Amino acid sequence: MRCLDLLEYRVSSDQKIQLHCFTGPESVVRDLLALFPNTNFSVSGLVFQFNENQQRALQAIPQDHPLVETDAPYFPVRKEFPCSAPHLLDVTAQRIGELLGGMSMEDVLELTERNGKSFFPSEWIKDPERGQEPEKVPGVKVPSGPEVRRRIGQ
Numbered sequence: 001m002r003c004l005d006l007l008e009y010r011v012s013s014d015q016k017i018q019l020h021c022f023t024g025p026e027s028v029v030r031d032l033l034a035l036f037p038n039t040n041f042s043v044s045g046l047v048f049q050f051n052e053n054q055q056r057a058l059q060a061i062p063q064d065h066p067l068v069e070t071d072a073p074y075f076p077v078r079k080e081f082p083c084s085a086p087h088l089l090d091v092t093a094q095r096i097g098e099l100l101g102g103m104s105m106e107d108v109l110e111l112t113e114r115n116g117k118s119f120f121p122s123e124w125i126k127d128p129e130r131g132q133e134p135e136k137v138p139g140v141k142v143p144s145g146p147e148v149r150r151r152i153g154q
Contacts, residue, residue, distance in 0.1 A: 004028075004032065007035070007036070013035060013036060013037070014037075014038060015038065016039075016040070016119060017036050017038065017040070018040050018042055018067065019032070019041050020071075021046060021071050022041040022042055022043055022044075022057075023054055025056075025057050026053065026056045026057040026060045029041065040066070040115060040119050041061050041065055041066055042066075042067040042068070043067070044068075044070060044071040044092065045074075045076065045084050047095045047096055047099065059099065059101075063111060064115060065115065066111070067116055068092055068096060068109070069092070070084040070086055070088055070089055071084060072088075077091045078091060093105045093108040
């Protein structure tokens with residue numbers, strides 16, 4: 001894999017890597033984890049279209065390495081929704097659980113939440129139980145409240 005060849009000599013082996021919207025084969029999981037053990041594999045609604053090779057790759061991801069995402073608004077997970085959205089994360093997690101041999105949606109969400117908290121810096125994560133907001137990134141405006149509801153059509 002050309003990308004892996006480039007990374008191997010230019011990136012520290014302890015670098016955290018997130019493979020966004022992962023759809024690769026089992027060999028990619030194996031090869032990346034061998035060189036970069038801090039790699040996480042983010043699985044989106046494309047999981048509904050996984051072929052047998054991709055399903056085996058998902059099953060080969062160690063339990064402390066998967067993440068779940070919607071990649072909203074892309075990759076719709078249900079016919080009644082024309083696009084994906086964060087509130088459909090559970091649907092993606094349910095499918096991941098099915099492909100992992102019957103793991104419950106709740107267990108997939110718990111597992112991937114734990115992995116996300118381990119992978120991403122704590123200052124990026126909002127903890128509503130403690131009344132914490134994520135640290136602001138200079139120059140980035142994060143929409144909230146009425147602005148968000150306008151964007152999603154509510």
